[in-house]
Amino acid sequence: MEAAATRTPLKPLLVSEADAERLKSESLDMRSVTLSQRQLCDIELMMNGGFTPLDGFMDQESYAHVLESMRLPGGELWPIPVTLDVDREFAEKIEPGSRIALRDQEGLILAVLDVSATWEPDKRAEAQQVYGTTSVHHPGVRHLHERTGSVYVGGRVSGIQLPTHYDYQELRHSPTGLSRFFDRLGWRRIIAFHTSRPMHKRERELTLHAAKVVRGHLLLHPVVGVTMHRDMSYFARIKCYHEVLRHYPQQLAALSLLPLAVRGAGPREALWHAIIRRNYGCTDFIVESDHANPPPPADAGEFYSSRAAQELAREHESELGISIFPADRLGYSPEARRYVPIGAGGVSEEDTVQFGDADAAARISHQEEVPDWFTYPEVVETLRTIYPPPSKQGITLFFTGLSGSGKSTLAKIMYGKFIEDGRRSVTLLDGDVVRHHLSSELGFSKPHRDINVRRIGFVAAEITKNGGVAICAPIAPYAGTRRDVREMVEAHGAMIEIHVCTPLEVCEARDRKGLYARARKGIIPEFTGISDPYEEPAHPEITIDTTDLTPMQAAQEIFLYLFANGYLDPKT
Numbered sequence: 001m002e003a004a005a006t007r008t009p010l011k012p013l014l015v016s017e018a019d020a021e022r023l024k025s026e027s028l029d030m031r032s033v034t035l036s037q038r039q040l041c042d043i044e045l046m047m048n049g050g051f052t053p054l055d056g057f058m059d060q061e062s063y064a065h066v067l068e069s070m071r072l073p074g075g076e077l078w079p080i081p082v083t084l085d086v087d088r089e090f091a092e093k094i095e096p097g098s099r100i101a102l103r104d105q106e107g108l109i110l111a112v113l114d115v116s117a118t119w120e121p122d123k124r125a126e127a128q129q130v131y132g133t134t135s136v137h138h139p140g141v142r143h144l145h146e147r148t149g150s151v152y153v154g155g156r157v158s159g160i161q162l163p164t165h166y167d168y169q170e171l172r173h174s175p176t177g178l179s180r181f182f183d184r185l186g187w188r189r190i191i192a193f194h195t196s197r198p199m200h201k202r203e204r205e206l207t208l209h210a211a212k213v214v215r216g217h218l219l220l221h222p223v224v225g226v227t228m229h230r231d232m233s234y235f236a237r238i239k240c241y242h243e244v245l246r247h248y249p250q251q252l253a254a255l256s257l258l259p260l261a262v263r264g265a266g267p268r269e270a271l272w273h274a275i276i277r278r279n280y281g282c283t284d285f286i287v288e289s290d291h292a293n294p295p296p297p298a299d300a301g302e303f304y305s306s307r308a309a310q311e312l313a314r315e316h317e318s319e320l321g322i323s324i325f326p327a328d329r330l331g332y333s334p335e336a337r338r339y340v341p342i343g344a345g346g347v348s349e350e351d352t353v354q355f356g357d358a359d360a361a362a363r364i365s366h367q368e369e370v371p372d373w374f375t376y377p378e379v380v381e382t383l384r385t386i387y388p389p390p391s392k393q394g395i396t397l398f399f400t401g402l403s404g405s406g407k408s409t410l411a412k413i414m415y416g417k418f419i420e421d422g423r424r425s426v427t428l429l430d431g432d433v434v435r436h437h438l439s440s441e442l443g444f445s446k447p448h449r450d451i452n453v454r455r456i457g458f459v460a461a462e463i464t465k466n467g468g469v470a471i472c473a474p475i476a477p478y479a480g481t482r483r484d485v486r487e488m489v490e491a492h493g494a495m496i497e498i499h500v501c502t503p504l505e506v507c508e509a510r511d512r513k514g515l516y517a518r519a520r521k522g523i524i525p526e527f528t529g530i531s532d533p534y535e536e537p538a539h540p541e542i543t544i545d546t547t548d549l550t551p552m553q554a555a556q557e558i559f560l561y562l563f564a565n566g567y568l569d570p571k572t
Contacts, residue, residue: 008076008321010175010279012049013056013111014159023112023160027101030112031093033086034103040163041225041261042082043102043111045276047159048174050258052279057084059117059154067129070268077275077319079268081130083121084113085149091118094153102157109160116155123148131265132304137297139228140264146480163259168224168238171257178219178256179281185251189216191284191325192277194291196227196262197357198240198383200375202330204247205339207286210325211252214284218253220245221277226261228294229487232357236386243378256280264294270309271316278322287313288327332373361387366566390566394464394493397558399473400482400537401500402529403515404507406546406554408432410500411473413555423569424469429456431474444526450481457485465492477528479535494567498558499540504529506547 015023035043045051053076062072063081070079084102094100100113127134127141136142165172173181182190191214193207199220211218220241224234234257241255260276263269269292274285291309296302310326317324328341331352342349360370360380365387370380397414399407408430418426435442438455442448453476460470470489476482482497489495507529508516519527526532537543542561544554562568 008052008278010049011052011055012159012174012176013047013157014162019158020160023158024109026099027109027112030099030101031090032101032103032109033084033090033113034105034107035110038226038261039084039102040104040110041259043157043159044163044259046082046157047111047162048176050175050260050276050279051082052175054078054082056113056157057152057154058082060119060152061117062154063121063152067126070271077271077316080263080265080272081126083152083154086151086153087149088120088151090149091151091153094118100153100155104163108164110163111157111159113153113157114155115153118151118153120150121152130263130268132267135297135303137300138264138303139294142480142483146484165259167235168257171238171255172259173256173280175280181254181256182217182281185217185254187217189214189284190219190282191216191286192219192221192280192282193286194221194223194258194273194277196223196231196237198232198237198379199244200360200379201373202332202339204244206288206327206330207253208248210284210286210327214323214325216284217251218248219277219280219282220253220255221258221280221282222255223260223262224257225259228262228264230295230490232386233491236382239382240379243376243382246378247376262292264292266292266294266304267309267312270313271320274313274320274322274324278320282322284323284325285313286325286327289329337373365389365393390494391569392467393567394467394469395567396460396464396470396472396485396489396493396495397498398460398476398482398485398489398495399471399498399500400476400540401502402504402507402534403475403527404510404512405500405502406544406551407473407498407500409551410498410544410546410555410558411471413551414558415471417555417559418469418471424467425463426469426471427459427463429459429470429472429474431456431472434474444532446478446526446532449475450478453478453481454484454488457488460485461488461492464489464494467493475528475534477532477534479537482537496542496561496567497537497540498542498544499537500544500546501536502546 046054058081065071065073066078066081072078094115096115096117098115101109102111102113103109123144124134127144131138131140191210207218245253245255270287277285287310289307293302293304313324330339331342331354333340333347333352340347342352355374363370364383367389399411401407415426415428434456439452442452453474456472456474460472463470486495518524519530528534542558544557546554
């Protein structure tokens with residue numbers, strides 16, 4: 001298989017030092033946008049040439065072409081829209097011909113955008129064309145509807161300086177820097193491997209086989225920008241990559257980090273990943289059968305059919321400028337005592353043992369052995385620091401329910417129990433107290449409620465990250481916001497959602513503060529359960545109705561759940 005010959009010249013968007021100083025000075029009179037983490041990843045890859053041939057955030061014409069045909073107006077293959085989204089209030093203050101300063105989250109200017117267009121996208125149509133579904137169970141679709149601004153701004157970008165990274169600087173190569181690295185080593189055929197997960201023996205076997213077939217060197221090119229919920233943090237993953245690298249033949253493989261924000265767009269995204277690796281100087285790209293597939297919902301199947309990503313990538317291979325290596329699915333064969341291909345020409349899935357990252361994490365957290373055929377002892381030791389037993393993990397107990405349901409009382413009881421035990425630091429984030437100290441400027445509109453709950457989630461995630469117990473008791477009426485909190489917390493530890501499902505009539509009868517009475521009279525607008533909805537949790541860890549339970553009885557239900565699932569030290 002020969003590497004595709006077509007090459008697109010790199011198109012970095014960084015301006016000269018003199019122009020950068022001029023733009024910095026002029027930016028003082030410009031309106032500014034503080035870039036989100038996804039936008040920071042996008043702007044970095046634009047400026048360093050990783051997104052060649054883009055010259056900025058897409059205008060409406062480019063956006064429409066990409067959705068419809070996976071091509072830019074000039075005909076270049078490009079399957080994923082890269083847009084700058086802002087809220088409507090900001091969009092009303094700008095117009096085509098104006099300029100915007102693009103800043104990082106500390107206010108440092110990175111680039112200037114010359115606005116060529118603003119428009120309100122049809123997000124449902126975008127979801128269907130890019131992700132192949134409109135289901136909000138798809139994380140990309142959910143991000144589009146819940147976290148993406150209502151207006152898109154397009155225009156050319158003039159890069160002033162790249163985002164600053166203080167970690168793993170020796171592994172953060174630009175496309176130009178990586179090409180120089182390959183030249184220095186004498187590498188000519190380079191096959192790239194994309195991952196956002198740890199690597200084990202299966203991945204080593206897969207990449208070694210690819211290197212043998214194409215007779216090339218390996219670039220392990222993991223994503224360290226924005227990954228999917230439940231993906232391990234890149235800080236932990238890099239330790240695993242270093243350990244696995246020791247098991248490759250010397251001088252065969254190298255590690256470099258890619259600051260990409262993944263979308264989970266399956267086949268389209270596989271094509272996008274190939275284009276980006278072409279820009280980074282690779283000649284070949286490994287595409288797995290489930291490449292860029294997000295985790296399926298618990299009660300549904302995969303979003304994309306098996307091998308759809310490989311088929312789309314191979315379909316466009318002749319114009320990609322990089323060869324596609326479609327990797328076989330591998331499973332461990334106890335009979336052969338090694339990983340073998342599954343399916344056509346290989347063994348059946350029933351004859352293999354399927355064991356993955358989630359299985360390894362569960363065994364490690366319960367202090368059980370991980371099969372030696374799955375990974376290396378050094379990787380297991382690294383993972384033990386990431387997956388401590390539940391009794392050593394940080395925990396967030398997140399109570400949600402109507403006003404008067406009993407959640408604050410239960411939260412206080414559990415706080416007292418953890419304080420009495422004294423083995424862990426514990427923090428109580430009661431809804432009313434947080435409103436007073438952390439969110440006093442906020443009202444009770446949906447946007448303000450969301451901000452308040454996300455603030456609670458951020459604080460809880462920090463407590464959880466440091467091994468403590470956060471006990472939260474807001475009403476938290478909206479499912480999407482609770483999901484955001486879960487994603488923040490579960491990046492660092494355990495999130496235990498406790499739905500205090502006491503019926504409205506019981507809550508209203510308790511009404512010690514007279515809130516329901518005032519809400520019924522219209523004195524309190526947007527009151528949850530009366531004039532504003534409460535979206536019940538679909539899959540909480542614990543559900544408690546306090547109608548016929550004393551507070552201590554209800555608290556014991558929580559205690560028993562924590563005990564049964566290992567969150568309490570057996571000595572407690």
